[in-house]
Amino acid sequence: QTTLYTGDGASSLAVNQGENSTFDPDFVWIKNRDATDNHCLFDTVRGATKLLSSNNTDAESTDADTLLSFDSDGFSVGADVKVNTSGEDYVGWQWLESTTSAFDMVSYTGTGSARTVSHNLGVKPDFMIIKRRDGTQNWGVYHHVITADYVLVLDLTNVQLDDAAVFNDTEPTSSVFTVNTDGKVNASTQTYIAYLFAGVDGFSKFGSYTGNGDANGPFVWCGFKPAFIITKISSGADNWSMQDAARSSFNVVDRRMRANTTEAEQQNAVDNHDFLSNGFKVRTTNGEYNTSGATYVFAAFAETPFKTATAR
Numbered sequence: 001q002t003t004l005y006t007g008d009g010a011s012s013l014a015v016n017q018g019e020n021s022t023f024d025p026d027f028v029w030i031k032n033r034d035a036t037d038n039h040c041l042f043d044t045v046r047g048a049t050k051l052l053s054s055n056n057t058d059a060e061s062t063d064a065d066t067l068l069s070f071d072s073d074g075f076s077v078g079a080d081v082k083v084n085t086s087g088e089d090y091v092g093w094q095w096l097e098s099t100t101s102a103f104d105m106v107s108y109t110g111t112g113s114a115r116t117v118s119h120n121l122g123v124k125p126d127f128m129i130i131k132r133r134d135g136t137q138n139w140g141v142y143h144h145v146i147t148a149d150y151v152l153v154l155d156l157t158n159v160q161l162d163d164a165a166v167f168n169d170t171e172p173t174s175s176v177f178t179v180n181t182d183g184k185v186n187a188s189t190q191t192y193i194a195y196l197f198a199g200v201d202g203f204s205k206f207g208s209y210t211g212n213g214d215a216n217g218p219f220v221w222c223g224f225k226p227a228f229i230i231t232k233i234s235s236g237a238d239n240w241s242m243q244d245a246a247r248s249s250f251n252v253v254d255r256r257m258r259a260n261t262t263e264a265e266q267q268n269a270v271d272n273h274d275f276l277s278n279g280f281k282v283r284t285t286n287g288e289y290n291t292s293g294a295t296y297v298f299a300a301f302a303e304t305p306f307k308t309a310t311a312r
Helices: none
Strands: 002-006 013-016 027-032 040-043 067-071 074-077 089-095 103-109 115-118 127-132 140-143 150-153 176-179 191-197 204-210 219-221 226-233 241-244 255-258 273-276 279-282 295-302
Touching: 002 013, 027 067, 040 067, 074 089, 103 115, 226 279
Parallel strands: none
Antiparallel strands: 002 089, 013 074, 027 040, 027 089, 067 074, 103 191, 115 176, 127 140, 127 191, 140 150, 204 295, 219 279, 226 241, 226 295, 241 255, 273 279
């Protein structure tokens, strides 16, 4: 679920979910829409106040004024400007860890040599995001479209990298994923957090499309109306774009954030998409989404999970 809120600068602010359901989130990703603050990622495995930022390589930090608690219908934040400046607008994307939603979080300690790490998805992951917690290091990303022969880096714009030292050129399975010697995923004695996702009909989709370089861009089928998408060109260098149906409540969807930068929310025609009842339509020639012949990978989550989508 995507929740929008306005900061009050107080020492404690409860951010309550709305939309079609409420739940106690296990993974919360917050970004200040009005200022160039870091992205703030929190999860129940590491605990409240334990902060990572998708836009940099920083180690995990403890900040008692950031996310204070994971609540039954959202979360609570303290007075840190990254999560609660008075009068500024924020977005909080939230996920529930469960086999139903095919989302799992795994904490592990690196060995410095090729190994497998167990997970509880029960199916093969389609998308994995991994970050070293106790030291400076880039974020490593696996997407099933580009396979385990390659890696993307969440905090950079890099093209997909052919690097066996990350995932050992070995596809994950329904019970384990493989990491090699690269420090992004498996430095000896270092601690890591891994976020694992798999596609679920009517809830989530992890796929790809080919750009056509035309303002009448590709239609991308998801099987549901998207609530949130994150897109990255894999065959070239560009940003990780994040769009959602809460910040753009009707078409065209033209408000974006970038996972790899601190920039505030932008609203531009170069980011135009339509969120449709069964997928999304690219409406721009911007190379971040639609270079002719380029391959783009995406992660999409449904606005009305597991229910029949309606026209938008």
